[in-house]
Amino acid sequence: MKLNIRDQVEKYDGMILPLYEDGLATKVLSLPLDELQGSKKFEGKMGTTYKLTAVVESSLKEIVLLGLGKKDDLNFRKLLNGFADAYRLVKKQKTEKVVLHIENLEHQEILAKAATEAVLMADYSFDLKTKEKEDKEIELDMITSVDMKIINEAYVLAESNLVARDLVNQPANLMYPETLAEKVLELGEEKGFEVEIFELEAIEAMEMEAFLSVAKASDRDPRLIVMRYKGNPDSDEVLGYVGKGLTYDSGGLSIKPTTGMVTMKSDMGGAAAVIGAMTAIADMELKVNVTAVVAACENMISGNAYRPGDIIGSMGGKSIFIGNTDAEGRLTLIDAMHYIVTRENVNKVLDIATLTGAAIYCTGDAASAAISNNDDFFKAVNESFNKSGEQIWRMPIFDEYKELIKHEEADLTNTAGNPGTITAGLFIGEFTGDLPWTHIDIAGTAFSKKEKGILSKGGTGAAVKPLYYLAKNEEA
Structure with a gap:
């Protein structure tokens, strides 16, 4: 899709016309709005749409009305999904040139931002079908006079979200540790952040035994991917991100059922989130320092696989009892966490992962x-999610939960039991030192089974935008 920003209407065959519920009127076209409102077919309620075909200047136009709700009750998340639904509806009419009118509407800045992000994300789809020559791409003209800085940031955020979606959606035979590392190198060169790749020998030299235990059954060697963005070289403050990078997870010897393995290319959703965020941070040239680390590997099965009942070591020096080889993500994360805390001089750290199925029972796919171990840091994280239109929910940390991750034969166990989302996070928290830390489990939000709102089927790019805003909040 091609997006243009204009100050007047040019030729078009489709139109998206947003309207407020409390003030259902427009000067753009002559439409029977009173009749539609009276019949309750369209009243302008938030997220509702109504399609009609009208003759304008002697030619047929496909018109989609989009309800914005009440002027003083805007919700960015709902706006995103509303604009996405309206765009998909007009696109289905085989339109080639669509105009989106937000000029002269109140709260034009937030509308322009939501519309830009939404139409770009709603236009995305992924497949590897053999295709004939692509049809002409749809062109969308947005009629607005807002500052282009707002549009540019929204465009960058949408594109970075799609980078993450593409990484997750690539099948595991194409996206594995080596190719993921190569892709990050390309992005770093393109966007302007430093990338360092540690291969097997270097990982072994750092004694990352937990990470290597997960990786060793695969024929594909692991990679430790380190991304550094130095937007404020005069500052010693560095924000740290750690993303889970399981490019495929069979469950290991604690093997998953086939139905559970089909979508396990998505187990690198945390890695995709931090990679996507780094592209946005660099693209927008934020005056902040951010370092991101991904321990990329596959969790497979062979005679060399780690076993339930094993006791392994870790880069941080703690021993770990393996109760289940399908609780592997936390093992890769702890070595990545210890690395970033002890070797990259970060001042606060956030890890993000498709970590536990239990998270889906906590918050579903809505959040x-x-x-977190720090109220102020979590407050900043929460505000970043709110600003992006995504949702997050903080779980409690009780002393009783901390006892569950201990083991009588080792320092820790990777299977502490319920509440599984919390104990898995606390396991990672054992390796954060004294730093402010937040752990985010995106198991329920990183992958969508169907197209809805701004989401396409497959990878969602969850948390890319919040991680960008969190970094922006750290700017000097």
Whole structure:
């Protein structure tokens, strides 16, 4: 899709016309709005749409009305999904040139931002079908006079979200540790952040035994991917991100059922989130320092696989009892966490992962689950999610939960039991030192089974935008 920003209407065959519920009127076209409102077919309620075909200047136009709700009750999340639904509806009419009118509407800045992000994300789809020559791409003209800085940021955020979606959606035979590392190198060169790749020998030299235990059954060697963005070289403050990078998870010897393995290319959703966020941070040239780390590997099965009942070590020096080889993500994360805390001089750290099925029982696909050891840091994380239109919910940390991750034969166990989302997070928290830390579990939000709102089927790009805003909040 091609997006243009204009100050007047040019030729078009489709139109998206947003309207407020309390003030259902427009000067753009002559439409029977009173009749529609009276019949309750369209009243302008938030997120509602109504399609009609009208003759304008002697030619047929496909018109989609979009309800914005009440002027003083805007909700960015609902606006995103509303604009996405309206765009998909007009696109289905085989339109080639669509005009989106937000000029002269109140709250034009938030509308322009939501519309830009929404139409770009709603236009995305992924497949690897053999295709004939692509049809002409749809062109959308947005009629607005807002500052282009707002549009540019929204465009960058949408594109970075799609970078993450593409990473997750690539099948595991194409996206594995080596190719993921190569892709990050390309993005770093393109966007302007430093990338360092540690291969097997270097990982072994750092004694990342937990990470290597997960990786060793695969024929594909692991990669430790380190991304550094130095937007404020005069500052010693560095924000740290750690993303789970399981490019495929069979469950290991604690093997998943086939139905559970089909979508396990998505187990790198946390890695995709931090990679996507780094592209946005660099693209927008934020005056902040951010370092992101991904321990990328596959969790497979072979005679060399780690076993339930094993006791393994870790880069942080703690021993771990393996109760289940399908609780592997936390093992890769702890070595990545210890690395970033001890070797990259970060001042606060956030890890993000498709970590536990239990998270889906906590918050479903509507929100990501979180735990944190620092109220101020979590407040900043929460505000970043709110600003992006995504949702997060903080779980409690009780002393009783901390006892569950201990084991009689080792320092820790990777299977502490319920509440699984919290104990898995606390396991990672054992390796954060004294730093402010937040853990985010996106198991329920990183992958969508169907197209809805701004989401396409497959990877969602969850948390890319919040991680960008969190970094922006750290700017000097």
